[in-house]
Amino acid sequence: MSDWPMTDWAAAALLLAGSFFCLMAGIGILRMKDVFARMHAATKAGTLGLALICLAVMVEAASWAEVAEAFVVFLFMIVSAPIGAHLIGRAAFRTRAPVDPKTVVEPEAEAFRRRR
Amino acid sequence: MIIETAQSGILAVALAIAVLCLIAALLAAAWRLLTGPTLADRVVALDLVSVLLVVFLVLFRMVSGVAAYIYVAIALALVSFLATVAFAHYIERARGDSDE
Numbered sequence: 001m002s003d004w005p006m007t008d009w010a011a012a013a014l015l016l017a018g019s020f021f022c023l024m025a026g027i028g029i030l031r032m033k034d035v036f037a038r039m040h041a042a043t044k045a046g047t048l049g050l051a052l053i054c055l056a057v058m059v060e061a062a063s064w065a066e067v068a069e070a071f072v073v074f075l076f077m078i079v080s081a082p083i084g085a086h087l088i089g090r091a092a093f094r095t096r097a098p099v100d101p102k103t104v105v106e107p108e109a110e111a112f113r114r115r116r
Numbered sequence: 117m118i119i120e121t122a123q124s125g126i127l128a129v130a131l132a133i134a135v136l137c138l139i140a141a142l143l144a145a146a147w148r149l150l151t152g153p154t155l156a157d158r159v160v161a162l163d164l165v166s167v168l169l170v171v172f173l174v175l176f177r178m179v180s181g182v183a184a185y186i187y188v189a190i191a192l193a194l195v196s197f198l199a200t201v202a203f204a205h206y207i208e209r210a211r212g213d214s215d216e
Contacts, residue, residue, distance in 0.1 A: 004125040004126055004127075008123075008125060008126050008127045009126060011127055011130070012126045012127050012129070012130035013130075015127075015130040015131060015133075015134045015175070015178075016130055016133060016134065018134070018171070019133065019134035019135075019137035019138060019175075020137065022137055022138055022141045022168060022171055023137040023138075023140055023141050025141055025145075025164060025168075026140055026141025026142070026143070026144035026145055026164075026168075027141075027144060029144055029145055029148045029160070029161060029164055030144045030147065030148060035154060035156045035157055035160060038148070038157060038160050038161075039160050042145075042160055042161075042163065042164040042167075045141065045164060045167050045168055045171065046164075046167040049167075049171055050167065050170065050171050050174070053134070053171055053174050053175055054174055056178070057174055057177065057178055057186070060123075060127070060178060066183065066186075069183075069186045069187070069190075070174065070186065072190060073170065073174060073186060073189050073190055073193060076190065076193045076194065076197075077167070077170065077193050080193070080197035081167070083197070083201070084163060084197055084200035084201060084204070085163075087200065087201055087204035087205075088156060088159055088160060088163065088200065088203075088204045088207070090204070090208075091156065091159075091204045091205075091207035091208045092154075092156035092207065094208055095155075095156070095207055095208060095210065097154050097156045097157075098153070098154065
């Protein structure tokens with residue numbers, strides 16, 4: 001039971017937490033009602049899920065080079081994910097993607113939408 | 117053990133559970149990609165699939181013990197960002213509300 005090193009326990013906990021967030025992103029993209037709510041669910045995998053699993057790789061790394069490689073993966077994803085999500089959300093809003101009936105849209109935002 | 121890994125003990129169990137969770141999330145994203153009511157839904161699902169594949173490659177670097185897989189993850193992260201930007205551009209250029 002206790003003959004495994006402490007880093008194994010820490011990495012296992014980080015792996016389980018990270019894969020839990022990825023599973024929640026998968027369930028969220030199935031269950032949510034409209035595009036924007038689905039985007040809200042899907043971005044959990046790219047930020048928290050990837051961060052925790054990269055952290056598990058860093059904990060188990062044999063050298064500092066492996067730590068840096070895992071950090072580069074995470075760094076690139078955390079830089080590019082908000083830009084991609086912003087572009088998809090803007091495109092969905094401008095092309096009048098259907099939203100949940102309970103959604104309230106401010107009247108000023110209508111001017112931003114593409115003319116039909 | 118379900119999956120043969122380069123690790124052992126508690127870490128192998130955690131890796132097996134993580135891989136199963138990721139496969140379930142990939143199937144959910146693939147279902148939304150195939151049935152998504154609007155074009156934007158499909159692009160969000162495709163983005164999630166590529167993010168989950170990056171996570172899977174980082175995980176597979178631990179499962180297999182082959183260090184080269186993390187370079188594949190870096191390359192896939194670069195390519196999938198460009199794909200997302202291009203698809204967002206084509207949604208705005210597409211005619212009508214959705215693709216049906």
